[in-house]
Amino acid sequence: MDLVQSMRVFIRVVDAGNFTAAANALNTTTAYTSRAVSDLEAHLQTRLFNRTTRKITLTEAGERFLARSRPILDDLEQAESEARNATVVPSGRLRIHSMSGFGTRYVVPLVSRYMEQQPLVEVDLTLHQRIPDLLEEGLDISIVLAQSLKESNYISRSLGRFHSVICASPDYLERHGTPQTLADLDQHACLKLVMPSGESESWVFDSDAGEEIFAPRKLPFSVNLPEALAEALASGMGVGVLPASTFAREHAQGRLARVLPDYRLDVRNIYAIYPSRKYLDAKVRTWVEFVGEHLPALLASDNAVIG
The missing domain is CATH 3.40.190.10 (Periplasmic binding protein-like II)
Incomplete structure (x- = not known):
């Protein structure tokens, strides 16, 4: 037995006043409507209607069941409606x-x-x-x-x-010089952004000439957040690789300058x-x-x- 459907039929019979009118409203037969209510009564082991040849009336148990059933079905219909609308209306x-x-x-x-x-x-x-x-x-x-x-x-x-760029503070570059080639990076303190995937410490550069790999000799500082690395670079600690998104913000404020602009990293x-x-x-x-x-x-x- 479909309990929810039987409850719907029961409420429809109450509202319609008889089985025939309820069956017409449900677009089904009187026999189906009567059987659904009888199955519900058997499931509950109680009589929901007093039946005579002229009319039906609710028993006391039927009135209590009706009072409980209406809000349950209303909530269920609301839940179904919200679930269906979730695929249509963003909310x-x-x-x-x-x-x-x-x-x-x-x-x-x-x-x-x-x-x-x-x-x-x-x-x-x-x-x-x-x-x-x-x-x-x-x-x-x-x-x-x-x-x-x-x-x-x-x-x-x-x-x-998305990609990353190599950069440093203008003050650092003024004090230590601006690298012109990848080999020049060996003369600088290289700050490391630690990635969660545990990638190697080598920097893999992409340029028009193809891929080049540089392994920093001096890595005095490493950190796992780009915002923290940006602060370290802006304070003049060295040269490092930042995601383009972080560098763009710092560059706009004049805190960082790009180094070796022909190269991209970490594409x-x-x-x-x-x-x-x-x-x-x-x-x-x-x-x-x-x-x-x-x-x-x-x-x-x-x-x-x-x-």
Whole structure:
């Protein structure tokens, strides 16, 4: 027996006043309607209606069951409606993760603009360097930077490419000189941004001439957050590699200058990762579409500034 359907039939009989009228309203037969109520009574082991040849009336147990059943079915219908609308109307809390420096520079402004368009959506944004487990950490979507993604059951969408640059403070360069070649870096203190993937200490440069690798001899300082490395570089501790997003902000304030501008490092893909494509929640779908539409312009603007 379908308990919920039997409850719906029972309430319809009460509202209609008899089995025939209820069957017509449900677009079914009187026999089905009567059997559904009889099955419900058998399940509850109590009589819900007093039946005569002329009319039916609720028993005391039937009145109590009706009082409980109506709000239950109302709540169920509301839940079904909200669940269906979740794939159509963006609403509720959207839980986003992004890498810290990238998220501060790009994701926060995009969230602000997205929420203007989608006033029913609230956003929780988590910023840290590692790629999270979406399901274990209760996240809807992650914006990550990676050369490639490990095979998983998650859905990914490419949003563009990102890179890092080598830089130092103007004061440091004035005191120690500006490197003109990769070999010149051997004469400088090289500050290291530690990546969560535990990559090697070598710097892999891309240029028009192809790929070149430099292994710093002096690594007096390392840190795991680009914002912290930016502070160390701005204070004149040495030369280091920063994500373009972090460098662009510091460069605009005059705190950092680019070194060896013909080279790029740590070129990575930008991915949006989310658990499933099927029955995709509207707030996730619209956020991915929004980022895919507006992120390239932000990246292009920074690339124009840093060269």
